[in-house]
Structures are given as C-alpha cells and as structure tokens.
Amino acid sequence: MNLSDMILPILIGFILFYGIYKGVDVYSAFVEGAIDGGKSALKIFPYILAIIFAINLFIQSGAEAFIVRTLTPVTSLIGFPTELLSLALVKPLSGGGSLGVFQTVLDNYGADSYIGRCASVIMGSSETIFYTTAVYFGSVGISNYRYTIKVGLLSHAATILASLIVCKLMF
Amino acid sequence: MNTLWFGLISFGLLFSFINKSPETVTNVLFFEIEKSVELILNLIPIMAFWTGLMRIVEKTNILNKLSSLLRPFIRYLFKDVQYDVKAVNAILMTLAANLLGIGNSATAFGIKAMQEMQRSNLNKKKATNAMCMFLIINVSSIQLIPLNIIKLRADSGSLAPSEIMLPTLIVTAFSTMVAILLGKYFERKEL
Numbered sequence: 001m002n003l004s005d006m007i008l009p010i011l012i013g014f015i016l017f018y019g020i021y022k023g024v025d026v027y028s029a030f031v032e033g034a035i036d037g038g039k040s041a042l043k044i045f046p047y048i049l050a051i052i053f054a055i056n057l058f059i060q061s062g063a064e065a066f067i068v069r070t071l072t073p074v075t076s077l078i079g080f081p082t083e084l085l086s087l088a089l090v091k092p093l094s095g096g097g098s099l100g101v102f103q104t105v106l107d108n109y110g111a112d113s114y115i116g117r118c119a120s121v122i123m124g125s126s127e128t129i130f131y132t133t134a135v136y137f138g139s140v141g142i143s144n145y146r147y148t149i150k151v152g153l154l155s156h157a158a159t160i161l162a163s164l165i166v167c168k169l170m171f
Numbered sequence: 172m173n174t175l176w177f178g179l180i181s182f183g184l185l186f187s188f189i190n191k192s193p194e195t196v197t198n199v200l201f202f203e204i205e206k207s208v209e210l211i212l213n214l215i216p217i218m219a220f221w222t223g224l225m226r227i228v229e230k231t232n233i234l235n236k237l238s239s240l241l242r243p244f245i246r247y248l249f250k251d252v253q254y255d256v257k258a259v260n261a262i263l264m265t266l267a268a269n270l271l272g273i274g275n276s277a278t279a280f281g282i283k284a285m286q287e288m289q290r291s292n293l294n295k296k297k298a299t300n301a302m303c304m305f306l307i308i309n310v311s312s313i314q315l316i317p318l319n320i321i322k323l324r325a326d327s328g329s330l331a332p333s334e335i336m337l338p339t340l341i342v343t344a345f346s347t348m349v350a351i352l353l354g355k356y357f358e359r360k361e362l
Binding site: 026035123125127132147159162 | 172173175176179180182183184185186187189190192195196198199200203204206207208210211214215216218219220221222223224225226227228230231232233271273278279281282283285286288289295296297298302303305306307309310311312314317320323324327328329330331332334335337338339341342343345346347349350353354357358361
C-alpha cells in the first residue's frame with residue numbers, strides 16, 4: 001500500500017462525510033450529477049473517434065517515422081539524442097504510443113542511463129496535447145482553439161529542453 | 172483543428188502509399204478505432220461518478236471557501252469566469268485531479284469545467300481566454316508525482332526508480348510557467 005492508493009479513498013470518504021455533515025441528500029445529488037456526467041461522456045465520442053483515427057494513421061503509416069528520420073541530421077548536429085526525438089514527437093499525439101516508445105528506450109539504454117533518465121523526465125512532465133485539446137473543446141462544440149495548440153507545443157519544446165539540461169546538471 | 176486533422180490524415184494516407192502498405196489504413200480502420208469505444212466506455216462510468224460526487228461538493232459550498240483563498244491566482248489566470256462559482260469550482264477540481272495524477276477523473280472534471288465556461292461564452296464556436304488558459308495549463312502537465320513512470324522504471328530494473336521525481340517536478344514547474352506566460356502573451360497580442 002502506498003500514498004497514491006490512499007488518495008481516492010480519502011477524497012471520496014471526505015466528500016461523502018462532509019456532504020452528510022452539511023445535510024446534503026448525498027444519494028440524490030450523486031445520481032443527479034451522474035446523469036449529466038454520463039451524457040457528456042457520450043457526447044464526446046465522435047471527437048475521440050476523429051482524433052484516434054487521425055493519430056493512429058499518422059503514426060502507423062510511417063509518417064511519424066519519416067519526420068524523425070528527416071529531423072535526425074539537424075537534431076544530432078546540436079547534440080540532441082536521436083533516441084529521444086521519437087518520444088518527443090509521439091508524446092503530444094498519443095499516450096499509449098509514447099509508453100511504447102518509452103519502454104523501447106528503457107530496454108535499449110537502461111533506466112539509469114542519461115537517455116533513460118531524460119526519457120523518464122520527459123514522460124513525467126508532458127501531456128497528450130492533441131487528444132486533450134480535441135476532447136475538451138469538442139465537448140462544448142468549440143472549433144476555434146485560437147493559440148492553444150501553439151502554446152501547448154511551445155511549452156512541450158520547453159519541457160524537452162529543460163529535461164535535457166536538468167538531467168545533465170542533476171546526475 | 173480542421174487543418175491539423177486534415178494534415179494528420181493526409182500525411183498518413185500519403186505515407187501508407189509511399190511505404191507500399193495501404194493495408195495500414197484498413198488496419199487502423201478495423202482495429203485501432205475500436206479503442207475509441209474502449210476509451211468512452213472507460214470514461215462514462217468515471218465521468219458519471221465524479222460529476223455525481225461533484226454535485227455533492229457543490230451543495231456543501233466547501234469549494235467556495237477554497238476559491239476565495241485562491242482568488243488572486245484565479246483572477247490572473249481565468250479573468251472571464253472569476254465570479255462564476257460553478258466554473259471556478261470545476262476548474263479547481265480539474266487542476267487538483269491533475270496535480271494528483273488521477274487522469275480519467277481529471278478529464279471528467281475538465282469537461283465539466285469547459286461546459287461551465289461555455290455558458291458565459293458569447294461566441295459559442297470560439298474559445299475564450301479563460302478556456303485557452305485552462306487548456307494550456309492542463310496540456311503543459313502539472314502532475315506532481317509521475318507514479319506510472321516510476322513503476323515502469325522499477326519494472327525495467329532501475330536501481331533508483333524514483334530518482335527522477337525531483338527533476339520531473341522542476342521541469343514540470345518550469346514548463347507550466349512557460350505555458351502560462353506564453354498564454355498570457357498571446358492573450359494580450361490577440362486583443
């Protein structure tokens with residue numbers, strides 16, 4: 001048993017007990033909210049479908065591998081480890097895909113190598129930008145995302161850069 | 172998103188031909204997109220559950236106390252909705268779930284927050300500043316402890332699987348700061 005296993009029971013317990021303490025009809029409130037939640041989950045299905053199709057096609061067709069190959073000469077010029085390039089590209093697209101790439105890095109270089117540590121830090125401090133954005137905005141029917149994706153990708157680049165530097169300095 | 176979606180697909184189609192493997196498209200169509208159903212099926216109960224509990228939380232007014240404590244922070248980041256109690260509560264719950272790393276629950280709260288923010292949005296097709304900032308913070312990753320990564324490191328024989336915790340925290344804090352500053356920059360630029 002570790003700390004993370006404690007979070008949910010404490011949180012759920014606290015909400016229920018506090019609700020009762022405040023005189024809330026917790027059961028009715030729960031069911032009432034759950035109806036809304038279930039409906040919203042169903043409503044985002046087409047958005048999930050659309051993004052899953054596009055991302056999987058992009059990765060599996062070899063388009064992503066092509067971009068990695070094209071970028072490799074440039075990135076190795078500035079001393080960026082090629083092995084991390086694929087991870088940096090896949091992570092904003094797909095959570096599952098990036099776990100696969102991450103596992104490959106761990107298998108090939110070991111978790112305690114510089115590359116392995118960098119990959120771990122990148123994984124721990126980045127998100128699936130495209131999926132999250134599509135689902136969140138999709139759920140309310142917004143089609144003009146303005147600068148969201150741009151800023152997301154820029155901060156992703158900052159994550160990669162910072163990971164390389166921090167890992168070099170700290171280990 | 173229109174351009175992006177079209178771009179991803181056309182690149183995908185193009186490369187499935189270049190690499191002489193048009194069957195990739197068939198594979199994606201028949202096997203990969205099934206996963207979207209799996210995702211939704213996983214999401215329905217968890218979303219229903221958390222919005223259910225959220226309703227209880229709303230009725231106790233406890234979050235209002237927390238949000239008045241965080242008022243300066245909310246005013247800076249989510250100015251458009253700073254007086255909208257329901258929106259602020261859902262935003263706070265999303266951020267809390269993300270900090271703790273409970274991903275599916277964070278999505279549930281996140282969608283709730285988007286719906287609350289959409290109520291006061293004048294142009295229903297266009298994202299507001301608060302929505303952009305909300306998304307930017309969420310996709311910059313704010314998870315405090317990357318438990319799944321530590322687990323994977325341990326599984327692949329790391330001698331110190333959790334040694335990446337501090338560097339990850341530093342990088343996460345840095346990139347979130349970059350994200351917020353950039354978000355603010357573009358917010359002003361677009362006015």
